[in-house]
Amino acid sequence: MVLKREYGDRLCSEPEPGFNVTIQYDLTQLPNDIDELANNAALLKRNCFASVFEMFFDYQESGDINRQAIINYRDDETMYVKAMEDRVTVVFSTVFKDADDIIIGKVFIQACFCIPNVYY
Numbered sequence: 599m600v601l602k603r604e605y606g607d608r609l610c611s612e613p614e615p616g617f618n619v620t621i622q623y624d625l626t627q628l629p630n631d632i633d634e635l636a637n638n639a640a641l642l643k644r645n646c647f648a649s650v651f652e653m654f655f656d657y658q659e660s661g662d663i664n665r666q667a668i669i670n671y672r673d674d675e676t677m678y679v680k681a682m683e684d685r686v687t688v689v690f691s692t693v694f695k696d697a698d699d700i701i702i703g704k705v706f707i708q709a710c711f712c713i714p715n716v717y718y
Contacts (some may be wrong), residue, residue: 600649604638619646647671650679651688657681 601609601619610620621639629635650669657665658681666680678689694700 600645600652604641604645650677651686654679654681654686658683658686 605621608621608623610622613620619642621642623635623639650667654665654667657663661683663681663683666678669677669679671677674693676691678687678691680687692703694703
């Protein structure tokens with residue numbers, strides 16, 4: 599498990615109410631390299647996502663294919679992950695709420711994927 603590997607004993611077995619993960623630091627026993635500690639704490643969200651990807655890379659590598667996950671990472675946005683024989687596929691559903699974001703998203707899709715008509 600990525601979180602156990604990265605946070606060790608700092609990872610609480612019971613998260614704070616309303617949260618999925620809690621890491622706790624004893625401020626009376628901080629290491630000499632506080633910058634590294636702070637950076638590692640700041641990477642919590644990244645490490646949560648990494649744990650999903652590592653698990654699916656392991657599935658793919660071991661041949662345990664056709665596994666899939668649906669992760670609701672925001673109220674109206676979802677990530678789909680699927681292990682297949684020769685790849686792990688990740689699809690992000692994204693909702694553009696701001697008018698400028700909608701335009702940027704449309705330009706990105708048209709430019710990168712050469713889709714002539716994109717509708718939102």
